[in-house]
Amino acid sequence: MPNAAHPLAAVLDTLCPMHALIDATGHIVHAGPTLHKLCPGGIAPWARFTELFEMKRPRCDSSMKALRARGGQKLHLILRGGPRCDLKGVLAPLPEDGPIQPAGGAIVNLSFGISVVDAVRDFALTSTDFAATDLAIEMLYLVEAKTAAMEASRTLNLRLQGAMIAAEEKAYTDALTGLRNRRAADYLLERLLERKQDFALMQLDLDFFKAVNDTMGHAAGDHVLREVAAIMIEETRAEDMIARVGGDEFVLVFARLTDPGRMHDIATRLIARLEQPIRYGEELCRISASAGSVLSCDYARPTLARMLEDADAALYAAKAAGRGRHVPFAPQAPPASADGAARRQG
Known part of the structure; x- marks a missing residue:
């Protein structure tokens, strides 16, 4: 099933921009826009999930059966290739029969966890690359505010240091000749x-x-x-x-x-x-x-x-x-x- 044709694509892209929709054979049939940004050149059609991501914990083989068995558990993954990126995720198995396609597949929703600041830098992400309710946005705002405050503090300290140096220089300088006093x-x-x-x-x-x-x-x-x-x-x-x-x-x-x-x-x-x-x-x-x-x-x-x-x-x-x-x-x-x-x- 092509990426854009899946009926859940638009909904998942809005709610979970870092999701991967996997079919019963372990191939990615649709990926969120932010997840595409993590892979140089984007995610190739029908790429296998385990070829793009290495499961760190819990350990399991690369079969779809093993992945589905980890449904609901917190997953720790590493992006293969590109900048090292530690990811957190949760997998929801899809029914093996029924109207929700791909039958026997799964939806994996990923996040950066505490490494979100590094990820924003490494992958040039913005607030539009996260879901509107994602706490990562609030965290980024806090980081930006802290950075701005630290820069303001650094600028103030430099000005104060410059003023102190100027005052010391004045205290040791003869005003008329510029020589020492x-x-x-x-x-x-x-x-x-x-x-x-x-x-x-x-x-x-x-x-x-x-x-x-x-x-x-x-x-x-x-x-x-x-x-x-x-x-x-x-x-x-x-x-x-x-x-x-x-x-x-x-x-x-x-x-x-x-x-x-x-x-x-x-x-x-x-x-x-x-x-x-x-x-x-x-x-x-x-x-x-x-x-x-x-x-x-x-x-x-x-x-x-x-x-x-x-x-x-x-x-x-x-x-x-x-x-x-x-x-x-x-x-x-x-x-x-x-x-x-x-x-x-x-």
């Missing part, structure tokens, strides 16, 4: 000391910057500070840290740098660049810089306070020697003045 410098230096990693520390002050502010205004001073920041970035490595810790005061940290000669070369190069006139509109701003430095490897037990104090002393020695120069810390360097602000003027 004192808080960031202290944090990095403490981490380096905790890890016992060698580094070089330079304190650098701009010379004659106050004159720029006094004669050309604070807008010119701000422009000069941004240009100074750009020059420092150009003259240092990406892994080095530059922090603006005061109006015209900077701290530079060079991880793994232990060579005093190299430290002096970097400082000298920086000062030379900073002494080049900086254009502001039609005017030229002229500044210089003084720097003092220390190496962590010169200390038996380096501490942040001691290193900052010694770098400050070396910086004071550079200013006292005429400015525009770098002085590395040495035991004979003059001690830091109690009036730090006074000695940095200019």
Whole structure:
């Protein structure tokens, strides 16, 4: 009997879109539209049910007699070929004589059980592939709602994480120059000391910057500070840290740098660049810089306070020697003045 000609076809397709109508010889004479989707190319006419589906439980041979004997029992089957698909089913034997055809056959109604979500993905199923009263539709709606909620939660978490990163970045950044600030410098230096990693520390002050502010205004001073920041970035490595810790005061940290000669070369190069006139509109701003430095490897037990104090002393020695120069810390360097602000003027 051809598929579409069976009198129960339309009814079964609506009520049980995953059914198979089997004749007395075990051949499928009609299959629901969803069941066709599970088989690549659809179910061939008169295909044997046991050739398409393997019975896992209860175990039985492939005869129609054995299948009919399982009537009313819960069947566990696997689709042969294509994506692995575990199915649940129930079989209703048809009378061996009477008006219901095919006589001696059976109707098997199948479902996906808890694997419905995987099946929807693997076979591109939609709600129209299930009976209107099938609880699988409600389950799919719940899964879709859960997925949407999880995606919304993930998006919110990403936004919150981004906001936290932005807030942390802002907390460690100097707003005018985009360099790190004192808080960031202290944090990095403490981490380096905790890890016992060698580094070089330079304190650098701009010379004659106050004159720029006094004669050309604070807008010119701000422009000069941004240009100074750009020059420092150009003259240092990406892994080095530059922090603006005061109006015209900077701290530079060079991880793994232990060579005093190299430290002096970097400082000298920086000062030379900073002494080049900086254009502001039609005017030229002229500044210089003084720097003092220390190496962590010169200390038996380096501490942040001691290193900052010694770098400050070396910086004071550079200013006292005429400015525009770098002085590395040495035991004979003059001690830091109690009036730090006074000695940095200019």
